[in-house]
Amino acid sequence: MSSLAHTTSDSWTMLRRNLLHMLRYPSVTVILAGMPVIFLLLFVYVFGGTLGAGLGGVSGGRAQYVEYVTPGIVLMAVAAAAQGAALSVAMDMTEGIVARFRTMAISRAAVLTGHVVGSIVQTMIAVGIVLGVAVLVGFRPTAGPVEWLGTVGMVALVALALTWLCVALGMASGSVENASNVPMPLVLLPFFGSGFVPTESLPxxxxxxxxxxxxxxxxxxxxxxxxxxxxxxxxxxxxxxCVGIATVGYFWARAAYHRASVR
Incomplete structure (x- = not known):
């Protein structure tokens, strides 16, 4: 078997491992979507009337604000799922499972790839839940098939970038506790952008x-x-x-995994 075929086969095995974890603990996916959903409901029903009127559109109020805020909430869901990848990697690194993998004929790249691809699948499910709730509270997207395809591609690309970065952060954190806190700014960054209010309104x-x-x-x-x-x-x-963040995260994670492998 060639090196590429070996890596692909091992990556699929590691992906199945992560997917089985996701199926056994579906509450994790629900929790990852739960925080963005709570923020969606909070901003639409508590602040939406005032913030929507400030957007200056024709409809104003909550109806306009839910259209504005949903993309920002989607990015919160992506960042939250990536944070979960950091926790998962940190648990593997601290609980000895990676040390056991090193004693087996498993491609080094496969372990990290399994985490990343599994996290992206979980991310897409969480984003689907968020969009479903957004539709229930009044979000009415005008996207056609091409726009929806572009949306899925954009979400997947962002998820890939943030997941590789969080995998690197999880490996560098040294503990599960640190891994749960270090990626937290990524979840908060949509607040400091155009996710909730236009940037023109900021000082x-x-x-x-x-x-x-x-x-x-x-x-x-x-x-x-x-x-x-x-x-x-x-x-x-x-x-x-996204390409820049994914590249940095990938090489950082690979280097951190290599250092851990030679200890």
Missing amino acids: GGLRWFAEYQPFTPVTETLRGLLTGTPIGNSGLVAVLW
């Missing part, structure tokens, strides 16, 4: 940060795909951010 330095941080172009791209608002160059910028 000075915060506005500058919001306009140039990676979550803003991703949010604008998803919003444009789902609701038909202008995307401009946000799509290209979002893809570049």
Whole structure:
């Protein structure tokens, strides 16, 4: 068997392991979607009337705000699922399962790949739950088949980037406790972008940060795909951010795994 075929076979085995964990503990996926859903309900029903009126549209109020805020909530779900990958990797590293894998004829890349792909599957399920709840509370996307395909691709690309980064953070954290806290800023970043309010409404330095941080172009791209608002160059910028983050996360995670393997 060639090296590529061996790695692919081992990666599939590791993916099945992670999928079995997901099937045995479906509550984990529900919890990952739970926090974004709570924020969705909070912002739509508590703040939506005021924030929606401030958007200046024709309809105003909650009906307009749920259209605006849903892409930001989707990104929160993606970041929360990626944080779960950090926890999963940290548990494997600290509980000895990775040390056992090292004694077996398993491709090193397969262990991390299984975590990443499994997390992306879990992410897509969590995002589906969030979008389903958003529709129930009034979200009415105007996307056609092409736009939906673009939305799925964008979400998958963001999930890939954040998951590789969180896998690296989980390996570098040294403990499960640290792994649960280190990726937390990723969940909060949509608040400091265009996820909940337009960046034009933010003051000075915060506005500058919001306009140039990676979550803003991703949010604008998803919003444009789902609701038909202008995307401009946000799509290209979002893809570049995702590719850059995924590349850094991948090489960082691989290096951390190699260091752990030679100890």
